[in-house]
Amino acid sequence: MDKMSAREWKRLEAVERIGRGELTVRRGGELLGLSVRQMRRVCRAVEARGRAGVVHGNGGRRARNRVAQSKRARIVKLRRGKYAGFNDQHFTEKLAEAEGLVVSRATVRRVLREAGIEAARKRRPPRHRRRRERKAQEGQMIIWDGSSHRWLEERGPQLCLQGAIDDASGKLLAGAHFEAQECAAGYLRVLAAIVRTHGVPWSAYMDRHSSLKRNDDYWSLEEELKGAQEPTQVGRALRALAVEVIYALSPQAKGRVERLWGTLQDRLVSELRLAGARTVAEANAVLERFREDFNRRFAVAASVAQPAWRGLKRGVDLERECSFYYPASVLNDNTVRIGGEVIDIPPGPRNRGYAHAQVEVRQLLDGSWRVYYQGRVIATAAARQQPVPLRALKRNRRKPSAAHFALADARSTAALSLEHTL
Structure with a gap:
């Protein structure tokens, strides 16, 4: 009792008060939401059986829809074996999709806790932060980042997952893939895949990783004359595609992509384990399948249905823009030497040579090389290694201090004065 x-x-309490004469049967029924007839029946039940008269007849009975013991044992066995490490919701989905066991998440959670299986992740109370409203249309802003993690656990090396989500819908966009570490080549691959699959975004929100933003204090002479540093290889590609760059000042500022990593480090790690992935290629294959399922479950509808992705401007070569750029001079023997590579330039029209010409050297994402002169390809070279950004040319001097410029101005003024005097 x-x-x-x-x-x-x-x-x-109502029956006892009726018995003491403090309430009438009609008033007691009104307080309990019962008719006079029902109230009298309750009073007779209490008179006959005491307190047990108000207890529901099903109390203490085993529920008719209780999960069978054999099914409960199977759920526990699967969670401890094949689906070890899966969170409750993810495990519930797998039971329905792969094992033919359709049970609610609450039931799965109860069965697992009763069996002593704790939740996969402990959740801390969230700190209060002001929420930034999503963009209205898909394509208005992407948020991209890299997450280094033991994605393959002990089956393979530590990898970095580089990818982007659409701010309006939360979709994991095309191009997400694993790299050995967060790098410029990875971001360029993501950008190229997004443009090919979805279109050109209006803006990109990112942190200040050295692949995305120049954080050094070295300036070339040309940069000093312009008063601005050249962008990174990724920054150059974004500028060529007219994508506005927005830098976050903290991990919390790009909360949506950070929450994405938390979800993926839970669900995707489990999927990779289930698939037995051990290599980068196997992991990327699982990721591509997982991306569609992730978007189906977690993406939201943008407030404006019409997407805002832009088409690629006519005449823009995406392979060229999403590659590594190096300015160079052609040597007397009509070769370009860069990063240990020697690229031979064949004769041009009318057997002309290109000695001393200023050219644009591009290493594409497949590792091959192209040499451009006045916007036209004049030489190519096969890939010998995967693209790795070389140290920017002529970036070997620190930017002179303000005092240096002040002294130079003073000397220039003095020289002009002396010239006028003479």
Whole structure:
């Protein structure tokens, strides 16, 4: 009787007060939401059986829809074996999709806790932060980042997952893939895949990783004359595609992509384990399948249905823009030497040579090389290694201090004065 519900205690109190003459049967029924006939029946039940008269007849009985013991044992066995490490919701989905066991998440959670299986992740209370409203249309802003993690656990090396989400819908966009570490080539691959699959975004929100933003204090002479540093290889590609760059000042500022990593480090790691992935190629294959399922489950509808992705401007070569750029001079023997590579330039029209010409050297994402002169390809070279950004040319001097420029101005003014005097 100590486990009587509040409703049952209330009924008992009303019956006792009716017995003491403090309430009429009609008034007691009104307080309990019962008719006079029902109230009299409750009073007779209490008179005959005491407190048990207000207890529901099903109390203490085994539920008719209780999960069978054999099914409960199978759920526990699967969670401890094949689906070890899966969170409750993810495990519930797998039971329905792959094992033919359709049970609710609450049931799965109860069965697992009763069996002593704790939740996969402990969740801390969230700190209060002001929420930034999503963009209205898909394509208005992407948020991209890299996450280094033991994605393959002990089956393979530590990898970095580089990818982007659409701010308006939360979709994991095309191009997400694994690299050995966060790098410029990875971001360029993501950008190229997004443009090919979805279109050109209006803006990109990112952190200040050295692949995305120049954080050094070295300036070339040309940069000093312009008063601005050249962008990174990724920054150059974004500028060529007219994508606005927005830098986050903290991890919390790009909360949506950070929450994405938390979800993926839970669900995707489990999927990779289930698939037995051990290599980068196997992991990327699982990721591509997972991306569609992730978007189906977690993406939201943008507030404006019409997407805002831009088409690629006519005449823009995406392979060229999403590659590594190096300015160079052609040597007397009509070769370009860069990063240990020697690229031979064949004769041009009318057997002309290109010695001393200023050219644009591009290493594409497949590792091959192209040499451009006045916007036209004049030489190519096969890939010998995967693209790795070389140290920018002529970036070997620190930017002179303000005092240096002030002294130079003073000397220039003095020289002009002396010239006028003479």
